[in-house]
Amino acid sequence: MTRLTHEHQHYDTIVIGAGVAGLACASRLLQYAKYQRPGNLLVLEARHRIGGRVNAVHVNGSHNPPVRLDEGANWIHGIGTGEKPNPLMSILPHKRYRELAGAVVFKAPEASAAPSHEGDVSRAIVPEIAGPLLGGVFGLLDELHKVAPASDPAAAKETTLLHSIGASDTLTKIEAQLPDQYHRTLRLMPQFVENMEAGPLAASSAEHEKGRAGLGLLEFAIDDFEGEQVFLQDGYSAIVDELAKDLVNSDQIKLGCEVRTIHHDESNVNVVETMSGRFTADRIVCTLPLGVLQHRLSQSGHEVPLFKSPLPTRITKAIDSLGFGTLDKIFLVYDKAWWLEEPYASRYSDKVVNLMESEATSSPDGGQAVPTAPDSFMGFTEELPGLIVGPDGKVEAGSRLLSCINLHALTGYFVLSTFVSCSNAVRVESMSDAEAGGIVHRALTQWLGVEPPKASAVHVTRWAQDEYSRGSYSHMIAGVSMTEHRETFQTPIVNALGAEVRFAGEHTSRNHFATVHGALISGYREADAILASMGPS
Structure with missing residues (x-):
């Protein structure tokens, strides 16, 4: 993994966030030849580490030697059955x-x-x-x-x-x-x-x-x-490392690269602006936590709104209606x-x-x-x-x-x-x-x-104060939240010229929200949808 230098480059797909959802999406894309070629895939991560809310x-x-403290996730909420296994269980069989x-x-x-x-x-x-x-x-x-x-x-x-x-x-x-x-x-x-x-x-x-x-x-x-x-x-770090292994080896994760602004409806490509460089991409997969989306939805929540162009009402309503x-x-x-x-x-x-x-x-x-x-x-x-x-x-x-x-x-x-x-x-x-x-x-x-x-x-731990998480995980608010608010994230934003913005993360999962496996499955979901849109080739 490298820290970003000032640059401007075009990619087929940019994944924003190297938490479990982002790593799952990018690692699945990397299994296919197109994304193994230089310039087609990039993961941007604001922190100087991978893992997101896993740390x-x-x-x-x-008098102790250093002890490991898992600040975030510790649990697998349902290991699954033979007919319906939790996909986390296959990543590190020896866990x-x-x-x-x-x-x-x-x-x-x-x-x-x-x-x-x-x-x-x-x-x-x-x-x-x-x-x-x-x-x-x-x-x-x-x-x-x-x-x-x-x-x-x-x-x-x-x-x-x-x-x-x-x-x-x-x-x-x-x-x-x-x-x-x-x-x-x-x-x-x-x-x-x-x-x-x-x-x-x-x-x-x-x-x-x-x-x-x-x-x-x-x-x-x-x-x-x-x-x-x-x-x-032994915590989740080994699972995160396993997901990221090939991405790290191919130098496709850029650390210390906070996304400042996304322009998504002005041309046939999306424009991603960071403090260190400007990128364009045919499609973006945004895996930022719901708390960050809520904080950066408007100018009032952040000095620079995350999305320069207005998001569809269905997305802004979903962001605002779910609890975090x-x-x-x-x-x-x-x-x-x-x-x-x-x-x-x-x-x-x-x-x-x-x-x-x-x-x-x-x-x-x-x-x-x-x-x-x-x-x-x-x-x-x-x-x-x-x-x-x-x-x-x-x-x-x-x-x-x-x-x-x-x-x-x-x-x-x-x-x-x-x-x-x-x-x-x-x-x-x-x-x-x-x-x-x-x-x-x-x-x-x-x-x-x-x-x-x-x-x-x-x-x-101080997850509410963490500017890259703004909390821990999502929940349903009585009288406000509906299941449809999670499902609407699963329909990409596509402008008139074909540029796509997709969303992944535990908050986008209908049945597995608030879990690591929910984030994992959402990343796989978006990768599979991207691959399916490309046809048999």
Whole structure:
């Protein structure tokens, strides 16, 4: 890969963005002889690296060698079946992955409870209670995945997830089986949806004004891949490198090349202007994240609008109608796995809830991987605003659910990774790393009833502040977003003289949005459409 020098050159196809969608599109085109000839294919990337919202950084603790922290994607959401495999699974057959095998759930503080202090008893919940609590959340998600596709699309567009949760009797049935002291914890658990979807359930969680209506039921009206939801233990970087390998070898990716302006209806070619050069192309495939498109749609959002010529109304409406939310991570890096030692381990060791049918997880080589500690800790903090979902779907203010992934159990690194989303992600991004880490540290102290060691390093992702992403991934806004808004991106813009502009990215996928495989499939989709338009030759 080279950094761009000032130049002006014509290409058959220019792909804008070297994230998964852009790399998928360009790598598929490169399989064909035409695109192997010089001057026919170019990928422009504003960052000085490839991968987009897939990125790994290496951080030092005070005594640790550098540890790998995956800032973006970590999961394969459905590995698929033999009849319908997830295409990610074939890129690196030797990848290491597994499902989360166990969790510890901590009881939420009562509304009037005084803050916990060191020496208090652990809030860890016994499996007989924690199991139904988690089962209620996952059961609710399963129910939404069944209700949404069966609903009338027009009605589902107007229906909030909060309404659907309130109309469901899943939580109500479980609530009737639980002691009263756990009802509050149960009603706080639906906040888990906000971390999954990077979208707000209610106005209090929204990061953008147009998202104040909250997530819509259409968020779950999809036909995604079946199979296990697995954690990719070595991250996505190797998959990105595999996609980019031939493009890198043929020097067709230009790094540090931010596209300033695209002219798409003035001639028989598109004109792409960058700070380092000017290019023309018969066709452009724009894979920029939806958050960037929204920010650069007009002069008011950016000093120079991305598209010099007006886009068709169907495209601008789609860009404006979909939600784009943020999911950040607060990484606490330690010098050892203190949670395996006393006085900490005994405070939760008999409270682990199995999240799988058996205690062992099948690994790709056919062996068995048994975790020595929970893969996740779930509890609450009163330092960030949360919400309680009542039986009628109405919300009240409450504690914020924090999900801490134990990366030691999954990757071998002494790291706890905590998710924050939506308005709380924006709030955390305004803090220093130390301030954000302090929230998690104090939460762990309250959960366990004893203060754990201080982290030797803290690293916070800041996807909302990242000018080349402006968030994490897309979602459906109740009363605003429709499935058609995603599908309209799949019809290219073709001017009177034949110049094309195409779009790819997770936000353009009808069934796989908000996923890495959705970005991958969208890139393949546009490459295949380009090749099909060229005929048998």
